[in-house]
Every structure is written in C-alpha cells, then in structure tokens.
Amino acid sequence: MTTHKNRAYNLSVSVDCVVFGFDGKELNILLIERSIEENDGQYNDKKLPGSLIYMDEDINEAAHRVLFELTGLKNIPLSQFHSFGDPQRTSNIRDLHWLEKTVHAKVERIVTVAYVALIKINRKIKLNSNDTSANWFNVKNVCNENLAFDHKFIIERGLEYIKHWLKVEKHLIFKLLPRKFTLSQLRLLYDAINQEHSDVRNFRKKILQDQNIVCLDEFEEGVPHRAARLYKYVQKT
Amino acid sequence: MTTHKNRAYNLSVSVDCVVFGFDGKELNILLIERSIEENDGQYNDKKLPGSLIYMDEDINEAAHRVLFELTGLKNIPLSQFHSFGDPQRTSNIRDLHWLEKTVHAKVERIVTVAYVALIKINRKIKLNSNDTSANWFNVKNVCNENLAFDHKFIIERGLEYIKHWLKVEKHLIFKLLPRKFTLSQLRLLYDAINQEHSDVRNFRKKILQDQNIVCLDEFEEGVPHRAARLYKYVQKT
DNA sequence: TTACATATTGTAAATAATACACTATAAAGC
DNA sequence: GCTTTATAGTGTATTATTTACAATATGTAA
Secondary structure, eight states: OOOOOOBOSSBEEEEEEEEEEEOSSSEEEEEEEEEEEETTEEEEEEEOSEEEOBTTOOHHHHHHHHHHHHHOOOSOOOEEEEEEOOGGGGOOHHHHHHHHHHHTSOOOOEEEEEEEEEOOTTSOOOOOOSSEEEEEEEGGGGGGSOBSTTHHHHHHHHHHHHHHHHHHOGGGGGGGSOSEEOHHHHHHHHHHHHTOOOOHHHHHHHHHHOTTEEEEEEEOOSOSSOOOEEEEEOOOO | OOOOOOBOSSBEEEEEEEEEEEOSSSEEEEEEEEEEEETTEEEEEEEOSEEEOBTTOOHHHHHHHHHHHHHOOOSOOOEEEEEEOOGGGGOOHHHHHHHHHHHTSOOOOEEEEEEEEEOOTTSOOOOOOSSEEEEEEEGGGGGGSOBSTTHHHHHHHHHHHHHHHHHHOGGGGGGGSOSEEOHHHHHHHHHHHHTOOOOHHHHHHHHHHOTTEEEEEEEOOSOSSOOOEEEEEOOOO
C-alpha cells in the first residue's frame, strides 16, 4: 500500500457540467473550445464547462455559476452524478498551466464534482470571449476529439448516468425537446439515448398511455412530406 | 447573489461510508460512537465512518482506507453515490474542533464524497479504540440519534440510493445476506429496503425464476417451528 | 395430543410487451 | 394534373409478466 504523508487540506474542488442537447437526430454535448498559445504555436482543444469553486460557495451553486459564466445559460436544472478524484487526473502539464493562468493561483490537485443537464438545443449560448467559446458537438464524435483533463471519461459516465436515469424518471426526456414536438422526434431521441431502434407502432401505443402527453391541433410546418401532428408534455399532479 | 472573494484551493475533501447490514429483520447501519470531553462534562454522539483524504490519494482508495482504519473492514465493495458540499455542513463548532484535534490540523471547510456498501452483518468489526467504537444501529431509529455534521442527511440519501440501485442491479441484495439464506430472509430484506409487504407466493415465484438462486439440501436449525429450506446465490455467466 | 408458528404450494385474471405491414397525406418534380 | 418520394399514422394476435388470493405441511413446545 502507498504511504501518504499529508492530509489534503489544500487541494482544490471544481465542478464540471455535462450538458446534453438534442438536434432532432443525434445527441449533442456542450463543450468549451479553447486555444492555448505555446512556444511552438497554438494548441486547440475542448473541455467541459467547469471551474474551481469558491471558498464559501455551495457546490451546487458553483455548478450553476460556472455554467452561466462560461455559456450564459441560466436556471438549468443540474444534477450531480459523480465525483472524480484520481490524483493523476490533473497530471497533464498543459491543462494545469492553463488553469493556473485562468484562476491566477497555484493549483496542485483537483477533485471535481460532475453534473449533468438536459436542455433544449435552441437555447441561446453566450457569444465567444477572447480565448474560449461554447458550442454543441455530436456525442458520437466526442471520442475523436481532443479533450482536457479526464473529460472524455466524465462524459462517458454522464451518458451512462442519463441513460439509466431516464429509465426511472421518464419525464426528464422532455427537457431535451422543444415545447411542441412530434412523436417521431420523441422516438428518435429515445433511440439516440438508448442506442436502440424501437418499433413505431408500439412506441406510439406506449407513449400515448401517458396522460401527460397531450395531443395538439397543430402540425409541423415546412417539411417536404406529410406533416406530423404536434404534442406537448404537461406535468399533471 | 453572494459575492465570493477567494477561489477555494485550500479546502479539505473527506470520504464518508454509509455501510448497510441486515440482521434478519431490519436494516442496520454501521456508525462510529464517539465521546467528546468538554468543560461541562462528556458529550456522546455518532458519526459515519469517514475522514479526510490524503494529498496524493485517490478518493476511492481513501474510502477503503478510512473504512478499514475505523472499522477494520477490508475489501468491501464501496460505491460512490453523492458529494456534499454545503459550506454550512461544517458549521458545528463541536464537530470542527473534534476533527481538528483528530487530524492535527486547521480545517476550514470540507467537501465530502459519500460511499455506500452492503455487507453481511456478521463480519467482524474492529474492537473499540480509546474514544471511538464502531457498531450497528437500526436504520429506522437513526432519525432519533445524535449525528455529527450532516450525516443524518447523508444516510437518508444513501438509503434512497440503494433502494433505487437494487431495482436495477438485483443481485446486489445478496451482499446483505449470509451465504446460505431462507427465502423468508430474502423477502424480509426486500421489504425492509423497499418499505413494502410483498406476497409470499408471488415473491417465491419471481425469485425462483432467477437461475442464480440455487436450492440446497439443507434447512435452517434451532427454530421453534418448521425449518425453512436454505438457498444460496451463485453468479453464473 | 394439541396448540402454535412459520413453510410451502397453484391457478385464474389482468396487464404489459412484442411482432408485424399496409394506407394516408403533403410537397416536389415532371 | 399525374407521378414520385418521403414520412405519418394505424390494429390485431401472441406471448410474457404481474397480481390477487387460501389451504395444507411440518416442526417445536406446552
């Protein structure tokens, strides 16, 4: 067993937000693109919206603050899902230098508390700042991207978490859809999250049992084929 | 919104273990009883097995180490379930003083990462040390106990977590039972966790579908009535 | 021998899940 | 206006799962 000399009362705690959106076809995730100036040129990569918490700040509040600061998103229901505390997760010198420059302080080790959120993809995202900008990226392609720290791992765990979570709390899925949606959109979203291909008729049958899903007298517009009926989700007591 | 002056790079991170056991009738939890000497006499309360992590220690490793140090339990499968980071959770002066005395250091604020475990209640627990001792307590009565920090809240969340978790990963429940168990024990455990009263026949029918539960040619002994058959759980591929 | 306590067993009804293929409607191209 | 194309929308039969419900069996103790 390793021997440990010091109790850790001078490490840092951060929050990271794994925010999912749905573009009608595929699941997307909100990432911060960053540019790092280096001796041998510029280095570009992506990271989760996240930062260190303040000394007198609740971690949940911190998650909301950080998400707002980096993306402009406000009042997003964030759910804590896991904390990551491998000492090696901050071992990449590039990440550490960037962070120390950003927070103007020496950072030794960071334990991060990760949150997930499901939001509508058409929400307005903050405009680019000097060296970072927030954007949506297809979750499927994330494995090919350059990601900071252990953020690729955190995203995978976040994805597992929502998959599991939506099995139990089915209504949460509507947070990813526009207020008025078609049953095809809903089905494609189900299938995107659960990586399956569900039967159209059985899906409609099951879904329409839910009294919270109400049929509207409106139809989608601007499609080059028969327009689908719109539905909305209303939470009933 | 509150204004925050300092990034937190000098706070502490702890781990706390919510360890459940089953005594055949009720769900129990492993708590540390502690005695605090004060000017006006002795103060007794209980706390979760937990402590600060070391500076170069993984949080999962820390949870195992701390549980071993405080209870003597080794190789317990611990699952992280939530982190608690309200700055007010360490606002009780008595808790803070006790902790600072224990770790020989000044502590300002602690974010704790909580873990759950399900274990057999007959596992040997470490003998009492000078001012603390680990013991089993009925979960139902925990709300009437004196508990340190926000440990009452953490236990409630831990209980919700295992309830939810056992719905998905049903085999985990066997970690709470002796290797050989009766179907009544299993049913009482189910009911204790889920706060329900299941039908004897339907329960047996459903349970015995599981090929991993195998019927033994042995019966319980020393009961003042018809002895029940024993079963064991074997993980099959 | 009886009282007591818990173990053990089956069936019918209701509900939920699955498999499966054709018609309807709107826009676009000709 | 006719055809093509693309997606919307619909029903039924089969199987699997869940639920409700009560009498007999077997051991100890009085």
